[in-house]
Amino acid sequence: MLFTDPDFLLYWRALTRLGEAQVLLPAALLTALAVLRRPQARPLVAWWLALLSAAALLTTATKVAFFGWGIGWPELNFTGVSGHTMFAAAVYPVLFGTLASGAPRTGRLLAIAGGCSLALLIGVSRMMVGAHSLSEVVAGCLVGGTVSALVLTAGHLPRTLVGPVLPVIVVVWLGLMPAHAPASTTHSAVIRLSLKLSGNSVPYTRSEMLRGLAYTPR
Numbered sequence: 758m759l760f761t762d763p764d765f766l767l768y769w770r771a772l773t774r775l776g777e778a779q780v781l782l783p784a785a786l787l788t789a790l791a792v793l794r795r796p797q798a799r800p801l802v803a804w805w806l807a808l809l810s811a812a813a814l815l816t817t818a819t820k821v822a823f824f825g826w827g828i829g830w831p832e833l834n835f836t837g838v839s840g841h842t843m844f845a846a847a848v849y850p851v852l853f854g855t856l857a858s859g860a861p862r863t864g865r866l867l868a869i870a871g872g873c874s875l876a877l878l879i880g881v882s883r884m885m886v887g888a889h890s891l892s893e894v895v896a897g898c899l900v901g902g903t904v905s906a907l908v909l910t911a912g913h914l915p916r917t918l919v920g921p922v923l924p925v926i927v928v929v930w931l932g933l934m935p936a937h938a939p940a941s942t943t944h945s946a947v948i949r950l951s952l953k954l955s956g957n958s959v960p961y962t963r964s965e966m967l968r969g970l971a972y973t974p975r
Contacts, residue, residue, distance in 0.1 A: 766885070773882035774935040775875070776841030778813075778943055781848045784927050785809070788855055791919050804911055808904040809847050815900060816843050820947050823966075825955030831970035834890040836963050839883050839897035840943065845876035846901025851908050856924040869909065876901065 774780060789806060792798045820837035822828040829836045849872035857868035880898055883889040889897075948960050 769882045769885040771935045772878060773841060773886050773888070774938065774941075775931060776845040776879040776883070777934075777938065777941045778840070778844055779941055780931065780934040780938055781844050784930055785848050785852055788852055788919065788923065788927065791923050792855060801908065801911060805851055805904070805908045808907055812843055812847050812900050812904050813840075816840050816897070817947060817950075819896075821951045821954060824948050824951035824960040825957060827961035827966065829961075829966050830892070831966050833892040834963070834967065835892040835896070836890075836966065837893060838900055839880065839889045839893045841883055842876065842880040842889070842894050842897025843901040845879040846873075846898050847904035848901075849873070849876045850902075850905040852927070854909060856919060856927060858919065873902075873905075 789802050792802050816838040817840075820840070823836040850869045851872070853868040853872035853875075854865055857865045860868070877898070880894040883894055883897075884891060951960055952958065
């Protein structure tokens with residue numbers, strides 16, 4: 758079947774890496790530093806980074822709550838906001854819109870739409886590789902999408918924020934990282950934090966949550 762074909766799954770595994778913080782954040786921060794040279798864009802950059810930090814904190818809190826204390830939503834198979842999806846939805850629309858700031862309005866809108874589409878595909882990839890449920894991906898889209906929406910509607914992006922070199926650097930970075938970036942350690946770090954805060958020796962698991970739902974009297 759298509760969904761179990763090794764080559765098909767390899768595609769989703771490569772795509773899902775584009776949502777990793779270690780891949781996305783360097784591209785976002787490099788772009789932010791380049792944009793900070795334009796004084797009129799600095800409030801927008803500060804707003805973006807503040808919202809992105811808040812979204813990351815919220816996402817981490819939902820994961821810590823589950824791994825440490827088993828706080829989830831069994832009926833929706835929800836154990837926490839999908840971090841990959843959240844970062845993708847919070848970064849790619851703004852990133853692509855910024856990199857296309859020198860293009861005509863239609864080009865900028867297409868770039869933003871491309872960022873939204875890529876974020877959605879990364880969310881789908883999280884389900885295809887078995888990392889998240891639909892509810893967790895939807896939550897990631899909502900949290901990250903809110904960040905992008907607030908930034909993009911807070912004010913018009915000034916024209917020609919970046920030169921022609923930065924888009925090339927970002928594209929090359931994003932093209933190479935899925936194959937060459939080291940394995941992400943974010944998940945294990947969140948689990949260690951959860952155990953330290955809760956005092957438990959092992960984290961709660963999805964199967965435990967769903968098993969509890971199965972035995973809940975009707």
